[in-house]
Amino acid sequence: MSATAANHAAGDRGKAVSPSTSWTTRARAAAVRAAAVGTLPPEQLLPDSQPTYVASWIYVFGLAALAALVVIVGSGILLSLKGLAWWHYTAVGRFFNSIHLWAVELFFFTMVIHLWGKFWMAAWRGGRARVWVTGAVTFLIAIPTALTGYISQQNFDAQWISIQAKDAMNSIGVGAVFNVTNFGQMYSYHVLILPIVVLSLVLAHILLVCRHRVVPPFELDTRRASARISPKRESLRPESPRPAPVSERHPPADRAPS
Amino acid sequence: MSPTVTAAIFSLNHPAHYVHWHFFQVSVSNVVVVVVMLFVFVLAVALPFPGAARRRTARWQESP
Numbered sequence: 001m002s003a004t005a006a007n008h009a010a011g012d013r014g015k016a017v018s019p020s021t022s023w024t025t026r027a028r029a030a031a032v033r034a035a036a037v038g039t040l041p042p043e044q045l046l047p048d049s050q051p052t053y054v055a056s057w058i059y060v061f062g063l064a065a066l067a068a069l070v071v072i073v074g075s076g077i078l079l080s081l082k083g084l085a086w087w088h089y090t091a092v093g094r095f096f097n098s099i100h101l102w103a104v105e106l107f108f109f110t111m112v113i114h115l116w117g118k119f120w121m122a123a124w125r126g127g128r129a130r131v132w133v134t135g136a137v138t139f140l141i142a143i144p145t146a147l148t149g150y151i152s153q154q155n156f157d158a159q160w161i162s163i164q165a166k167d168a169m170n171s172i173g174v175g176a177v178f179n180v181t182n183f184g185q186m187y188s189y190h191v192l193i194l195p196i197v198v199l200s201l202v203l204a205h206i207l208l209v210c211r212h213r214v215v216p217p218f219e220l221d222t223r224r225a226s227a228r229i230s231p232k233r234e235s236l237r238p239e240s241p242r243p244a245p246v247s248e249r250h251p252p253a254d255r256a257p258s
Numbered sequence: 259m260s261p262t263v264t265a266a267i268f269s270l271n272h273p274a275h276y277v278h279w280h281f282f283q284v285s286v287s288n289v290v291v292v293v294v295m296l297f298v299f300v301l302a303v304a305l306p307f308p309g310a311a312r313r314r315t316a317r318w319q320e321s322p
């Protein structure tokens with residue numbers, strides 16, 4: 001008996017046969033759940049506190065980029081559903097067209113500041129290479145995503161940009177497969193392929209940040225590294241500074257010494 | 259703000275201005291955006307985050 005027929009038969013008896021009752025499905029779900037929870041425990045996914053060095057404006061710009069991306073996706077879905085006549089010839093359509101454009105501008109503005117900050121902090125330290133790479137590649141993929149968007153406007157501006165970009169694409173040898181004067185191809189890239197890549201990378205970036213935590217400042221990283229050196233090895237390296245005991249830590253500037 | 263007033267402030271009825279140096283060419287508007295980004299980046303690094311000092315003090319007092 002097929003699954004559909006079994007469902008019909010069970011439905012006749014007032015009880016549906018759910019696919020989740022299959023032991024293979026349950027085992028697979030349990031394995032996936034165990035792997036996901038093992039990789040990223042819930043308390044790590046949504047921590048209720050962060051180290052003090054996370055209190056920095058650089059992370060505000062990362063979050064602002066994320067907020068801009070939400071607006072971009074929301075307005076983009078609306079624009080694609082309503083069509084080009086709507087975004088060109090109606091007041092509401094032009095409004096959402098502008099929302100989409102300026103959210104992109106803000107996305108790049110805030111993402112680049114976040115990227116600069118993380119670059120000068122060497123955010124790939126401590127096994128965080130994948131965190132850095134997903135962020136940097138997101139920026140790189142966002143560029144053709146924006147380009148295909150400018151080309152997909154369906155106006156003279158889009159024509160001008162596509163003709164200019166054509167020479168650039170031909171000069172690097174990809175003009176035959178990435179034809180910027182082909183609206184259908186560019187629109188598909190803009191509303192489907194590239195957004196999926198960008199959103200996947202952003203999701204991976206966020207999950208990796210949750211898994212590896214935020215990179216500590218250089219000073220703290222050095223102190224932790226020297227604390228990991230055993231006394232025997234440390235005695236062989238007299239130039240390496242011994243970490244100060246907790247009782248000898250300098251109090252913060254805003255706390256008067258007792 | 260009405261479009262007329264905006265147009266009076268930002269007149270776009272002329273060809274774009276460019277900065278041109280050897281092979282490098284960029285519009286003045288893009289230069290302005292880059293300079294603003296650099297300025298905001300310096301502010302983001304230099305300005306203290308609200309409450310950061312208080313949190314550091316509290317964390318230091320909690321530590322054994």
